[in-house]
Amino acid sequence: MSLLLLGVALVAAAVILLVLVLALGVGTSGPTGVARSLALIEGTVGQDGVPRSELAARDRLVEPVLDATRRLALRLSPSGAEERLARSLDRAGNPSPWTVDRIMGTKGACLLLGAAFGLLWGGLSLTGLVLCIALAAAFFFLPDLLLYNVALRRQERTSKDLADTLDVLTVCVEAGQGFDSALLRVARTSDGPMAGEFARVLSEIQLGKTRGEAFSAMGERMSLPEVRNFVSAVVQADRLGIPIAKVLREQTSAMRVTRRQKGEEKAQKVTVKILFPLLVCIFPALFVVIIGPGGIRMVQSLFGAGGL
Secondary structure (H helix, E strand, O other), X not given: OHHHHHHHHHHHHHHHHHHHHHHOOOOOOOOOOHHHHHHHHHOOOOHHHOOHHHOOHHHHHHHHHHHHHHHHHHHHOOOOHHHHHHHHHXXXXXOOOXXXXXXXXXXXXXXXXXXXXXXXXXXXXHHHHHHHHHHHHHHHXXXXXHHHHHHHHHHHHHHHHHHHHHHHHHHHHHOOOOHHHHHHHHHHHOOOHHHHHHHHHHHXXXXXXXXXXXXXXHHHHOOOHHHHHHHHHHHHHXXXXXXXXXXXXXXXXXXXXXXXXHHHXXXXXXHXXXXXXXXXXXXXXXXXXXXXXXXXXXXXXXXXXXXX
């Protein structure tokens, strides 16, 4: 029975891992053969209008499995889970392999994988049932944790690069360029989260949004207080007609003060953080080296005196 459970769990794990690997983009992503010819003629090709043999391997094998696991994850998730994932993807910068549907499908696949590992580890018993539920829940929320980690790292990078990016924007505006042209210059020449956000702002303006609406949407996507202060200043300057160059200069100075204060705050925390490694790792070794020989001599003297 244990060998049978082991085999079933390994097969399930192999299938789910194959689905996850192919979901990240392994394999051909576009149509081939007749489907490619139809795509060149008509522009778009639906899966229902193309023979199944002409579809890519991912569309024939992986997509149905991901669709089933996505429906499973939706049933187990609270209402509004897709909107919450969309906001998390915005904070993480919308990584290219990931979409809301793909993350939901991955969550369902991880749920099944965790349940399989729980049964493999604990077997058909009460312990195995508890492990199955615990690992299934942990694996189910693993994509959310990874997405949160990506968003957190992006925020840290934004906090470091914001002052330099605003410096370039200020120089472009003071050199005579328009604000939109300066945003385009920064988006093309800079590398970082703010460059991508500026490019998205310009795209939304071209699609019909006002400058204030586009920057307000950027402030909602970026949860950093510095970015929100910058967005508020730009929106108010746009509404009140204040020269944008002066606003950018003041915002850049404020960003540099904020970055210096954050550096000083981290430096003050070092003395507290280093206390625990000292107490746990370094002080015991020092006590052994310094007090150890004296302790050994005291024990030898006491035992020697007792023997006399």
